[in-house]
Amino acid sequence: xxxxxxxxxxxxxxxxxxxxxxxxxxxxxxxxxxxxxxxxxxxxxxxxxxxxxxxxxxxxxxxxxxxxxxxxxxxxxxxxxxxxxxxxxxxxxxxxxxxxxxxxxxxxxxxxxxxxxxxxxxxxxxxxxxxxxxxxxxxxxxxxxxxxxxxxxxxxxxxxxxxxxxxxxxxxxxxxxxxxxxxxxxxxxxxxxxxxxxxxxxxxxxxxxxxxxxxxxxxxxxxxxxxxxxxxxxxxxxxxxxxxxxxxxxxxxxxxxxxxxxxxxxxxxxxxxxxxxxxxxxxxxxxxxxxxxxxxxxxxxxxxxxxxxxxxxxxxxxxxxxxxxxxxxxxxxxxxxxxxxxxxxxxxxxxxxxxxxxxxxxxxxxxxxxxxxxxx
Ligand SMILES: *Cc1c(COP(=O)(O)O)cnc(C)c1O
Numbered sequence: 001x002x003x004x005x006x007x008x009x010x011x012x013x014x015x016x017x018x019x020x021x022x023x024x025x026x027x028x029x030x031x032x033x034x035x036x037x038x039x040x041x042x043x044x045x046x047x048x049x050x051x052x053x054x055x056x057x058x059x060x061x062x063x064x065x066x067x068x069x070x071x072x073x074x075x076x077x078x079x080x081x082x083x084x085x086x087x088x089x090x091x092x093x094x095x096x097x098x099x100x101x102x103x104x105x106x107x108x109x110x111x112x113x114x115x116x117x118x119x120x121x122x123x124x125x126x127x128x129x130x131x132x133x134x135x136x137x138x139x140x141x142x143x144x145x146x147x148x149x150x151x152x153x154x155x156x157x158x159x160x161x162x163x164x165x166x167x168x169x170x171x172x173x174x175x176x177x178x179x180x181x182x183x184x185x186x187x188x189x190x191x192x193x194x195x196x197x198x199x200x201x202x203x204x205x206x207x208x209x210x211x212x213x214x215x216x217x218x219x220x221x222x223x224x225x226x227x228x229x230x231x232x233x234x235x236x237x238x239x240x241x242x243x244x245x246x247x248x249x250x251x252x253x254x255x256x257x258x259x260x261x262x263x264x265x266x267x268x269x270x271x272x273x274x275x276x277x278x279x280x281x282x283x284x285x286x287x288x289x290x291x292x293x294x295x296x297x298x299x300x301x302x303x304x305x306x307x308x309x310x311x312x313x314x315x316x317x318x319x320x321x322x323x324x325x326x327x328x329x330x331x332x333x334x335x336x337x338x339x340x341x342x343x344x345x346x347x348x349x350x351x352x353x354x355x356x357x358x359x360x361x362x363x364x365x366x367x368x369x370x371x372x373x374x375x376x
Contacts, residue, residue: 009315010315010317011315011316011317011354011363011366011367012317012354013317013318013319013352013354014197014317014354014356015356015358015359016196016197016201016356017358018257018357018358019357019358023257026253027250027253027254030249030250030252030253031203031246031249031250033045033249034245034246034248034249035246037245039245040244040245040246041242041244041245042225042242042243042245043245044245045245045246045248045249045252046064046242046243046244046245046248048248048252049062049064049243049248049249049251049252049255050062050063050064050208052252052255053192053208053210053251053255054210056175056182056255056258057182057183057184057185057190057210058181058182058184058185059184059185059190059210059211059212060211060212060214060217061210061211061212061213061214061216061217062208062209062210063208063209063210063211063217063220063221063224064206064207064208064224064242064243064248065206065207065208065209065220065224065241065242065243066205066206066207066224066240066241066242066243067193067195067205067206067207067241068100068169068171068191068192068193068194068195068198068207069100069103069104069193069207070207070224070239070241071104071191071192071193071207071208071209072100072101072103072104072105072108072169072191073104073107073108073239073241074191074209074220074223074224074239074241075167075189075190075191075209075211075216075220076091076104076105076108076110076167077108077109077219077223078189078209078211078216078219078220078223079139079165079167079188079189079216080108080109080110081219081223081236082213082215082216082219084165084188085110085138085139085165086138087109087110088109088110088111088136089110089111089136089137089138089139090110090111090112090113090134090136090137090138090139091105091110091111091112091113091137091138091139091140091141091167092113092115092124092129092132092133092137092139092140092141092164093105093112093113093114093115093124093140093141093143094114094115094117094123094124094141094143094145094150095114095115095116095117095325095326095327095338095340095342095343096117096122096145096325096342096343096346096347097143097145097169097326098143098145098171098321098322098326099322099326099329099331099332100171100193101141101143101169101326102114102326102332102335103331103332104169104191105141106332110139111136112332112335113132113134113137114326114327114335114338114340114343115128115129115132116128116340116341116342116343117342117343117346118342119342119345119346120284120285121148121284121285121287122145122146122148122284122298122346123145123148123150123284123287124142124143124150124155126152126154126155126158129155129158130158133162137162137164138164138165139164139165139166139167140155140159140164140165140166140167141167141168141169142155142166142167142168142169142186142187143168143169143172144168144169144170144172144173144176144183145172146172146284146292146294146295146296146298146321147172147173147176147199147265147292147293147294147295147296148173148176148284148287148290148292149173149176149177149178149183149287149289149290149291149292150168150287150290151168151178151183151186151289151290152287152288152289152290153289156186165187165188166186166187166188167187167188167189167190167191168183168184168186168187168189168190168191169190169191170183170184170190170191170192170210171191171192171193171195171198172198172199172295172296173199173293173295174192174198174199174200174258174262174293175199175200175258175259175262175293176262176290176291176292176293177290177291178289178290178291179289179290184210185210185212188211188212188213188216189209189210189211189212189213189216190209190210190211191207191208191209192207192208192209192210193206193207194206194207194208194247194251198295199258199261199262199265199293199295200251200254200255200258201254202247202250202251203246203247203250204247205247206243206244206247206248206251207241207243208243219236222235222236222238223236223238223239223241224238224239224240224241224242225238225240225242226238226239226240260357261357262293262294264357265293265294265295265355265356265357266291266292266293266294268294268297268355268359268361268364269292269294269297269355271361271364271365271368272297272353272355272364272367272368275364275365275368276299276368276371277368277371277372280301280307280371280372280374280376281299281300281301281307281351281371282299282300282301283297283298283299283300284298294355296321296352296355297352297353297354297355298321298350298351298352298353299350299351299352299353300346300349300350300351301349301351301376302349302376303376304320304348304349304350304351306374306376307351307371307374307376308320308351310370310373310374311353311367311370311371311374314370316353316354316366316367316370317354318351318352318353318354319351319352320350320351320352321350321352322347322350323347324347325340325343325344325347327340327343328344353367354367
């Protein structure tokens with residue numbers, strides 16, 4: 001099962017099973033424990049995961065839910081229900097995020113305002129946030145894209161100065177640190193996705209909201225369970241967005257290995273960074289104030305399709321994150337006419353190379369050698 005692949009065999013873009021058989025056994029045992037408990041929705045595994053994940057993030061509260069998209073909707077709806085936001089308020093969001101960030105904002109009844117990223121870091125810089133402010137701007141959504149920490153002291157002080165709420169989309173950077181803090185603890189609330197490919201991934205869909213506010217946490221708990229605060233009482237119109245025991249049991253086990261996995265991702269990434277030919281591809285610069293936990297290893301080249309074809313012919317899988325920017329999608333017609341050249345260039349030139357914790361250094365060397373042989 002774990003035989004090293006010969007160098008000419010396929011090197012898939014991702015592998016969602018841990019290489020260590022001990023770890024696989026621990027994961028299967030955790031899931032069996034939940035299966036045998038006879039309790040499947042919002043039980044002791046979910047309670048324990050919420051406590052452990054809150055502690056891990058350094059946030060006072062965590063509430064499990066069904067997906068990352070739901071987590072975005074839940075945290076924003078809770079802010080609306082608590083009077084912190086009003087319907088239609090503008091939320092500044094990086095224009096180059098995954099579309100789910102924008103969909104969550106729209107579905108909560110708020111107005112997403114896409115902000116151009118800095119092409120060097122792929123992150124939304126404070127100066128662009130400042131430029132996008134209007135009298136209706138009420139919040140900033142940080143997106144820790146590709147595993148890069150999007151928080152900065154400058155954005156935090158700008159938010160305070162302009163009385164903006166700070167939210168985080170932490171689908172791609174679980175466990176990422178800046179100073180003594182982790183993603184999920186920088187803003188008023190953060191949305192987390194545990195989709196299988198994420199740094200902390202389930203065996204299906206799962207998500208969570210972390211928040212520093214006990215009121216917001218209570219409202220998210222109500223909203224994720226139809227809007228019910230106690231048996232038979234429905235003060236709010238919520239959704240069914242509950243986390244199940246099987247996923248929570250698996251996530252508890254995987255959380256124990258998250259720092260080690262992120263460390264392995266960073267080691268493999270630093271091998272790419274030391275050996276890739278800068279004349280052929282570029283990549284996002286390290287953010288000055290936070291870590292990169294390398295959810296992905298994106299590179300940029302104007303000849304992206306040629307590189308992807310060349311690697312495929314060498315048995316190496318790649319993916320594009322993401323082929324079309326959110327404002328160009330039929331799902332978001334109100335953003336259709338925006339002119340966002342930096343975002344469009346990033347989307348037109350991005351290619352993600354294989355990077356996951358069960359890869360070997362030799363796999364990275366093989367990708368780098370294949371790129372060395374590539375002539376665009
Ligand atoms: C994956 C992802 C989401 C959505 O998470 P789901 O669990 O798939 O709903 C939201 N935002 C970003 C940035 C993502 O990468």
